[in-house]
Amino acid sequence: MIWVFGDYRNYFQNRVTLQLLAKARSLAEDSGALVCAVALGHGVDEYVREYIAHGADRVYVMDHPALAAYSAATFAALLAGLAKTHRPEIILVGATDFGRELAPRVARRLDTGLTADCVDLSINEDGLLKQTAPAFGGNLLAEIVTPRHRPQMATVRPGIFAELPHDDQRRGERVDAPPPDPMPADPATLVESVFAPRRDQRLEEARVVICGGRGMGSRARFRRLYELAGLLNGEVGATRPVVYAGWADHEALVGQAGRQIKPRLLFSFGISGAIQHTAAIHDAEFIIAVNKNPEAPMMKMADVAIVADAGQVSAALIKQLKERLRKHS
Numbered sequence: 170m171i172w173v174f175g176d177y178r179n180y181f182q183n184r185v186t187l188q189l190l191a192k193a194r195s196l197a198e199d200s201g202a203l204v205c206a207v208a209l210g211h212g213v214d215e216y217v218r219e220y221i222a223h224g225a226d227r228v229y230v231m232d233h234p235a236l237a238a239y240s241a242a243t244f245a246a247l248l249a250g251l252a253k254t255h256r257p258e259i260i261l262v263g264a265t266d267f268g269r270e271l272a273p274r275v276a277r278r279l280d281t282g283l284t285a286d287c288v289d290l291s292i293n294e295d296g297l298l299k300q301t302a303p304a305f306g307g308n309l310l311a312e313i314v315t316p317r318h319r320p321q322m323a324t325v326r327p328g329i330f331a332e333l334p335h336d337d338q339r340r341g342e343r344v345d346a347p348p349p350d351p352m353p354a355d356p357a358t359l360v361e362s363v364f365a366p367r368r369d370q371r372l373e374e375a376r377v378v379i380c381g382g383r384g385m386g387s388r389a390r391f392r393r394l395y396e397l398a399g400l401l402n403g404e405v406g407a408t409r410p411v412v413y414a415g416w417a418d419h420e421a422l423v424g425q426a427g428r429q430i431k432p433r434l435l436f437s438f439g440i441s442g443a444i445q446h447t448a449a450i451h452d453a454e455f456i457i458a459v460n461k462n463p464e465a466p467m468m469k470m471a472d473v474a475i476v477a478d479a480g481q482v483s484a485a486l487i488k489q490l491k492e493r494l495r496k497h498s
Contacts, residue, residue, distance in 0.1 A: 170257040171196055172320070173225070174248065174272075175208040176265060177216045178239065185263030187332035189325055190224040192290055193261060194333065199292040202258060203227060207251065209244055211237040219495075221341035224333050228341060229255070233348040238359050239267055245274035246353035251346055252279055257320050259298050261290075264324040272324045281318040287325045297321070335495075372421065377403030378432040378453075380423055381479070382446075383410045384439020384460055390480040391416040394438065397483055400490040406430065408446050424449050439479035442467030459483070 171193045175186050186206070193204045205227040206220040217228045229251060236243070252260065252275070262272040264286050276283035284300035288310070293299045297314040298321040304311040315321040372378065379398050385391040391411060398405045407417035409424055423430055425445045431452035438459050440446065447470060450456070458471035459479045468474040475482060 170203045170205050171259040172257040173206050174262045175206045176263050184332055185327040187223045188330040189261045191333045192330040194224045196292055209236050209247055217343055222335045222339050226341050229344050229346055231346045231348055235352045240355045241270045242355040243353050245271055249275045249278035260320045260322045262324045264326045268324050276322050282315045283322040284313045285324050287323045288329055372404045372428045373430055375404040376433045377401045378406050378430055379403055379436045380406040381438045382408040382440030384479045386480050388416045393483055397487050408440055437467050438483050440467045441465045
C-alpha cells in the first residue's frame with residue numbers, strides 16, 4: 170500500500186495532497202500497490218469523497234472532536250499507530266510547515282528513514298521507492314532508497330506533481346479506524362487557530378482587497394475574511410476601530426494613518442465610511458459594499474451596495490466560492 174497523508178486545512182489553495190495522490194497512482198502502476206489516503210480530523214466526510222475522486226482506492230478515516238485542530242504530537246502518534254496496524258510500504262506527506270513537523274515524528278516512532286523535500290519519486294528495478302531530493306545546498310540531486318526499514322517515507326514539495334482531474338464516477342473504500350481511548354496527549358495547548366493566507370504581496374499592491382469594519386460584529390466573524398481573501402487571492406484590510414479592538418494587526422489598517430490602497434476590486438464589509446478610511450480607497454477601481462445601513466457613506470461611494478448583514482454575506486460568499494472551486498477541481 171502507498172499511503173498519502175491528507176492535509177486539508179487549506180484544501181482549495183493547498184493541493185499537495187491531491188498532487189501526491191496523483192503521483193501515488195503513477196507509482197502504483199509500477200508496483201501494483203493500493204493507493205490510500207489517511208484523513209484524521211473531525212467532520213472530514215467531504216475530504217474523503219474528494220480524495221477518492223482524485224485517485225485514492227481507499228481512505229482510512231479517524232474522526233473525533235479532539236482532532237478538529239491539528240496537533241503534531243497527537244497526529245504523529247495516531248498516524249504511526251495506524252501504520253503499525255496496516256503496514257503500508259510507502260507513506261508520502263506534503264512538505265508543508267505541518268508536514269515537515271509531522272513526518273519526522275512519525276518516522277521516529279516507526280524506526281524508519283525519511284527523505285525530506287523530495288522533487289521526484291519513482292520505483293527502481295529492485296521495487297524500492299527512489300526518492301530524489303536536493304543536497305549540498307541544492308547544488309546536487311541525491312537519489313535515496315530505504316532498503317531495509319518500512320515504511321519508506323518521504324515529504325514532497327507542493328507543486329512538483331500535477332493532480333488528477335476530479336472524477337465523480339470513481340469508487341473507493343472508506344475504512345473507519347476507532348480513535349484510541351484515551352487520545353494521545355499533546356504537551357502543547359492550542360490557544361487559538363486563525364486562518365491567514367500567506368502574504369505574498371503588499372496590501373498597497375493587491376489587486377483584490379477585502380476590508381472589514383466594526384459591522385462584522387465580532388473578532389471571529391472578522392477572521393472569516395482571511396478565508397475569503399485566500400479564495401480570491403486577495404489581502405485583508407481593516408478599519409481603525411477593528412485594529413484598536415485587536416481583531417487585526419496595524420499592518421492591515423486602511424486609512425490616513427495606515428495604508429493607501431488602489432485595488433481593482435474592493436470588498437467593504439460592515440464599514441460605515443469615515444473620512445479617514447474613505448480617503449485611502451479613492452483609487453479603488455470597483456467597490457462592493459455590504460452594510461445594514463443604506464445611508465452609510467461607504468454605501469453611497471460603492472459601485473454595488475448590498476443592504477444586509479456583513480457577516481452573513483461574507484459567509485455565503487465563502488460557501489459559494491468553495492462550491493464553485495470544488496466543481497472545477
